[in-house]
Amino acid sequence: MKQFNRRDFLKAASAAAAASVVAGCASGANGSAIAPAQQGQSVIGLIAPKMDVVRVGFIGVGQRGFGHVKRMSHIAGTEIKAICDTHNEVLEQSAKYLTDKGLAKPALYTGSDNAYQAMLNRDDIDIVIISTPWAWHAPMAIDTMNSGKHAFVEVPLALTVEEMWQIVDTAERTQKNCMMMENVNYGRDELMVLNMVRQGVFGELLHGEAAYIHELRWQMKEVEHKTGSWRTAWHAKRNGNLYPTHGLGPVSQYMNINRGDRFDFLTSMSSPALGRSAYAKKEFPADHQRNQLNYIAGDMNTTLIKTVKGRSIMVQHDTTTPRPYSRHNLIQGTNGVFAGFPNRIALEDGGSKSFHEWDYEMADWYKKYDHPLWLKMGEEAQRNGGHGGMDFLMFWRMIYCLRNGEALDQDVYDGAAWSVISPLSAQSVSNRSASIDIPDFTRGAWQSAKPLAIVGRE
Numbered sequence: 001m002k003q004f005n006r007r008d009f010l011k012a013a014s015a016a017a018a019a020s021v022v023a024g025c026a027s028g029a030n031g032s033a034i035a036p037a038q039q040g041q042s043v044i045g046l047i048a049p050k051m052d053v054v055r056v057g058f059i060g061v062g063q064r065g066f067g068h069v070k071r072m073s074h075i076a077g078t079e080i081k082a083i084c085d086t087h088n089e090v091l092e093q094s095a096k097y098l099t100d101k102g103l104a105k106p107a108l109y110t111g112s113d114n115a116y117q118a119m120l121n122r123d124d125i126d127i128v129i130i131s132t133p134w135a136w137h138a139p140m141a142i143d144t145m146n147s148g149k150h151a152f153v154e155v156p157l158a159l160t161v162e163e164m165w166q167i168v169d170t171a172e173r174t175q176k177n178c179m180m181m182e183n184v185n186y187g188r189d190e191l192m193v194l195n196m197v198r199q200g201v202f203g204e205l206l207h208g209e210a211a212y213i214h215e216l217r218w219q220m221k222e223v224e225h226k227t228g229s230w231r232t233a234w235h236a237k238r239n240g241n242l243y244p245t246h247g248l249g250p251v252s253q254y255m256n257i258n259r260g261d262r263f264d265f266l267t268s269m270s271s272p273a274l275g276r277s278a279y280a281k282k283e284f285p286a287d288h289q290r291n292q293l294n295y296i297a298g299d300m301n302t303t304l305i306k307t308v309k310g311r312s313i314m315v316q317h318d319t320t321t322p323r324p325y326s327r328h329n330l331i332q333g334t335n336g337v338f339a340g341f342p343n344r345i346a347l348e349d350g351g352s353k354s355f356h357e358w359d360y361e362m363a364d365w366y367k368k369y370d371h372p373l374w375l376k377m378g379e380e381a382q383r384n385g386g387h388g389g390m391d392f393l394m395f396w397r398m399i400y401c402l403r404n405g406e407a408l409d410q411d412v413y414d415g416a417a418w419s420v421i422s423p424l425s426a427q428s429v430s431n432r433s434a435s436i437d438i439p440d441f442t443r444g445a446w447q448s449a450k451p452l453a454i455v456g457r458e
């Protein structure tokens with residue numbers, strides 16, 4: 001098995017970037033759309049050989065990963081074989097949860113940043129769930145696929161254009177799944193809107209709006225462990241959209257991105273970055289490390305994406321200002337619009353009101369358009385929790401596809417396209433909002449790829 005540590009990975013990434021500049025390909029200032037030479041075969045529609053029981057390993061069982069362990073332990077046809085985390089306390093917490101439930105104690109791996117590689121050497125694991133800090137996603141996903149296992153990676157898939165291509169190339173070379181686990185695509189509202197879009201309720205799609213607006217300054221108080229201990233630093237490293245996929249995933253599926261349309265280019269603008277330094281000044285002593293950082297990520301970043309079919313998508317990111325949560329979740333077509341937060345609909349034909357007025361009453365819309373997956377599994381999903389059931393539903397669906405020989409609902413190209421908005425938005429912001437090409441990670445296959453089948457209407 002080829003093993004990579006984070007330092008090797010970064011070295012390889014910068015060597016690849018340098019080589020691609022020499023060869024005139026991959027990610028130049030505005031040349032990110034040119035693909036490197038393909039190393040394998042497309043994995044669009046990839047169907048892994050059916051698994052009777054899905055044997056699972058976990059890397060990273062902190063705040064998010066522990067929830068995943070719990071969820072997986074409720075899903076029939078799975079066995080949790082091994083868990084790796086560098087933090088002993090959370091590792092033991094997960095192991096105890098499983099043994100308290102009467103399940104077998106998984107093998108535990110810890111002790112160094114690369115302990116996960118020993119776990120990947122096992123031959124009794126089929127899939128690996130990766131819920132580590134962002135900088136680890138790419139090397140861990142690549143090592144997982146190189147070890148012959150399928151990778152399921154938390155959001156975002158990776159951090160740079162080079163990393164995205166390395167992941168895509170590894171998936172194509174190894175013919176393994178690498179799914180970025182965008183849970184929001186499994187929310188009841190998002191599934192219903194997908195169903196409505198597929199049934200033509202909004203007419204021809206024109207425009208979408210997506211966001212991650214979630215006040216998270218309080219995470220700056222997590223210094224030793226937990227999310228804020230590593231995520232805060234990103235506000236001092238990158239001025240752009242740091243976390244684009246939660247809002248963008250569903251809008252992309254509404255628009256059949258990578259399955260008939262694709263992202264073409266973007267332009268991005270950031271507001272001043274004021275909130276994090278003000279919060280640090282107010283909440284921490286002057287000599288605290290939170291007061292040593294130069295916070296550069298604009299409090300609100302707004303990115304506009306143009307698709308090849310001419311549609312537009314606005315994506316916003318703001319985890320700093322005091323305002324209510326929103327992912328926007330807006331889709332506009334020739335016959336009307338759905339918007340989220342709060343949910344509302346206005347239609348020219350087929351609505352209960354004039355399109356000049358929002359209809360906020362969702363009960364009848366749910367009755368008519370709830371997604372078949374939600375009708376089948378929604379109750380169980382809500383019982384098992386996780387962001388209103390979306391987390392459980394995503395896991396249930398992943399395992400269902402693996403056990404029944406179906407293609408996953410999200411593939412490596414989706415994860416790469418939705419995540420690459422982060423580095424490219426920063427590139428645009430730093431260059432007076434210049435328009436930046438978005439790579440076609442499918443290398444042209446988007447033109448013939450079939451839309452998602454989960455709605456049963458292709």
Ligand SMILES: NC(=O)c1ccc[n+]([C@@H]2O[C@H](COP(=O)([O-])OP(=O)(O)OC[C@H]3O[C@@H](n4cnc5c(N)ncnc54)[C@H](O)[C@@H]3O)[C@@H](O)[C@H]2O)c1
Binds near residue numbers: 060
């Ligand atoms: N989809 C969602 O709704 C959602 C919600 C929260 C977090 N996330 C994502 O989940 C991921 C994890 O976030 P979190 O909030 O759980 O952070 P966290 O810091 O609580 O957990 C990360 C865990 O990874 C472990 N870790 C770090 N380096 C490691 C290594 N080299 N080997 C093994 N373990 C290592 C840490 O010890 C920690 O336990 C992030 O990518 C985040 O964006 C997604």
